[in-house]
Amino acid sequence: xxxxxxxxxxxxxxxxxxxxxxxxxxxxxxxxxxxxxxxxxxxxxxxxxxxxxxxxxxxxxxxxxxxxxxxxxxxxxxxxxxxxxxxxxxxxxxxxxxxxxxxxxxxxxxxxxxxxxxxxxxxxxxxxxxxxxxxxxxxxxxxxxxxxxxxxxxxxxxxxxxxxxxxxxxxxxxxxxxxxxxxxxxxxxxxxxxxxxxxxxxxxxxxxxxxxxxxxxxxxxxxxxxxxxxxxxxxxxxxxxxxxxxxxxxxxxxxxxxxxxxxxxxx
Ligand SMILES: [Zn+2]
Numbered sequence: 001x002x003x004x005x006x007x008x009x010x011x012x013x014x015x016x017x018x019x020x021x022x023x024x025x026x027x028x029x030x031x032x033x034x035x036x037x038x039x040x041x042x043x044x045x046x047x048x049x050x051x052x053x054x055x056x057x058x059x060x061x062x063x064x065x066x067x068x069x070x071x072x073x074x075x076x077x078x079x080x081x082x083x084x085x086x087x088x089x090x091x092x093x094x095x096x097x098x099x100x101x102x103x104x105x106x107x108x109x110x111x112x113x114x115x116x117x118x119x120x121x122x123x124x125x126x127x128x129x130x131x132x133x134x135x136x137x138x139x140x141x142x143x144x145x146x147x148x149x150x151x152x153x154x155x156x157x158x159x160x161x162x163x164x165x166x167x168x169x170x171x172x173x174x175x176x177x178x179x180x181x182x183x184x185x186x187x188x189x190x191x192x193x194x195x196x197x198x199x200x201x202x203x204x205x206x207x208x209x210x211x212x213x214x215x216x217x218x219x220x221x222x223x224x225x226x227x228x229x230x231x232x233x234x235x236x237x238x239x240x241x242x243x244x245x246x247x248x249x250x251x252x253x254x255x256x257x258x259x260x261x262x263x264x265x266x267x
Pocket of ligand 1: 216
């Protein structure tokens with residue numbers, strides 16, 4: 001039986017610099033599958049190369065919702081902390097369309113109204129719809145990032161008939177999370193769940209056959225100031241075992257069958 005991380009960023013320079021150690025620690029703690037999520041064409045290329053190098057890593061190709069409108073945002077003078085040149089959103093969508101058959105999921109994609117101001121919402125949604133259509137056409141699961149736009153993202157996904165969906169690090173209202181899960185989508189619980197009232201509530205009350213594990217590493221670590229990494233999915237599995245009054249093995253067996261149902265292969 002294996003553990004998995006459905007949402008990692010192993011190509012982040014901070015993790016890439018210690019790639020073999022990070023992967024060795026994950027393996028040591030029982031992690032058998034890490035889905036590394038791409039943010040733009042350059043990052044997708046790096047994810048693809050990493051997946052070729054490591055048997056542990058599976059690629060997800062995406063276009064980060066901020067990258068989907070970043071050139072227009074910057075041209076309009078919006079402040080956004082980012083290194084390097086922004087990609088051309090159309091080229092970003094075309095890249096995913098061209099390579100979709102080589103990934104296990106399309107992600108991360110979604111809507112972000114935290115960083116993106118209202119004049120750019122329509123364009124952002126248009127890109128999101130194109131990416132969802134690509135995933136549906138290729139029959140690939142979708143990994144969603146959304147911030148301050150959970151309700152709208154859910155409307156779009158419902159309207160487009162997307163059913164194979166994982167919501168990464170869901171930050172919306174609990175009531176909406178329940179509707180999303182009842183609809184048949186999945187939520188992946190991050191490694192810092194113990195410190196979060198809403199993820200604790202979700203672990204306690206959500207249908208267990210709809211939950212997955214993620215880290216969003218290098219972000220959102222269980223220990224403040226420490227770099228997060230895929231090995232930490234075990235922290236969430238242990239926390240779930242505590243809340244469900246069971247052992248880590250039963251949590252593993254539950255989330256493993258959830259993974260297999262969504263992604264179509266065993267982790
Ligand atoms: Zn992410």
